[in-house]
Amino acid sequence: MRKTLHGVTAVALIISQAAAAIPTFAEDTGPVRDVFYCEQRKLGSWFYCDPDKEKYPTLLETPSAVPAVKQLAAIGEELDELKARAILNPTTENLAAYMHYQRAQLDRASTFADVWGRTVWQNPELDYTFERPINSLGKRTWMEDRKAAKASTMAQLSQRYGVFYFYSSACSACRVFGPIVRSLSDQYGLEVLAVSMDGGPNDQFPHYVVDTGQYRKMGLTGDQVPALVLFDTQTKRPIPIGYGLMAADEVMDRIFTLTQTEPGSDY
Known part of the structure; x- marks a missing residue:
């Protein structure tokens, strides 16, 4: 009984130490579960969100407790890790894991770009095109105004x-x-x-x-x-x-x- 208690205590200590660490990627060849896609977007098995994948650590489970820059770095490290596995051991499983995760990050980047555009539309002080238009009509008007201003200055x-x-x-x-x-x-x-x-x-x-x-x-x-x-x-x-x-x-x-x-x- 004494040995068992000591064994349980040791296991509990290891588990508590592991839980305190910020996971970057799984220790084995399995992919990391991403909260953004598994819980918020509910994209299921495409992003390794099935219940039988719960043995893998959850990536960035507590964003409020982890600085955003570390969260982003963890995503980059995971992508590099999956890519390295696919290159060194190009099995179907490794390639699929890398491609799925890469697609997830492309989707995340697309969402960022979409929200960026919407934010600029709704906040004119952030819209550079008010000062220097880039569309053909606005650019032509801007250049005509600038030409007149230069002539007046001269x-x-x-x-x-x-x-x-x-x-x-x-x-x-x-x-x-x-x-x-x-x-x-x-x-x-x-x-x-x-x-x-x-x-x-x-x-x-x-x-x-x-x-x-x-x-x-x-x-x-x-x-x-x-x-x-x-x-x-x-x-x-x-x-x-x-x-x-x-x-x-x-x-x-x-x-x-x-x-x-x-x-x-x-x-």
């Missing part, structure tokens, strides 16, 4: 800003970019000061000056040309637009972004 630019255009007479990209800068200057009445980095002339801007430190004072680094800089006459602050050859639309877009939008507002 039309008023000369009232506050001047432009420094740094070039080199030996630079082929500068020879292509010069007419683009000249066209923007003529179209929007921009005052452009062309600054030669090598002392050479400029066909588009005959009244050029030679660099005597303006490049560094405008916040530019290196010796890259062509380079374009806006100068704010109110704040006395230079605003580098960029380096290299740019199309007129790109120059306008950068000027609009740098002068009219807050960082992150378009994303």
Whole structure:
């Protein structure tokens, strides 16, 4: 009787220790029973929910007591375990167990995506498309509004800003970019000061000056040309637009972004 009691006590201790542990997957080759699919969705034998499967530990039985991140990690570990079993021992049973569990997680992900969409529809502050539409009609309207806003900005630019255009007479990209800068200057009445980095002339801007430190004072680094800089006459602050050859639309877009939008507002 003494030995039996000791044996029962030992077994009870082992059971209590096992119950306190958070199960990740079954110790034997059987699958883990998932409460989400077995009890909430009642999907039965497709997800190993039959009574004869109750010998396997229940996955995440007390979500309130287990952090969600651990619950999610346990699902990932179980999926990896079932996949590894199927690869190392590709029996019909192992493959079926992996495929069933994988399908269950795909279903869970689909539900997440569905609820995500519904939540966005019902909470406009979460809907990014109000700021940057993605459907064809909304995108076209947004682009037309942005185009009008850029044109308005460029039309008023000369009232506050001047432009420094740094070039080199030996630079082929500068020879292509010069007419683009000249066209923007003529179209929007921009005052452009062309600054030669090598002392050479400029066909588009005959009244050029030679660099005597303006490049560094405008916040530019290196010796890259062509380079374009806006100068704010109110704040006395230079605003580098960029380096290299740019199309007129790109120059306008950068000027609009740098002068009219807050960082992150378009994303």
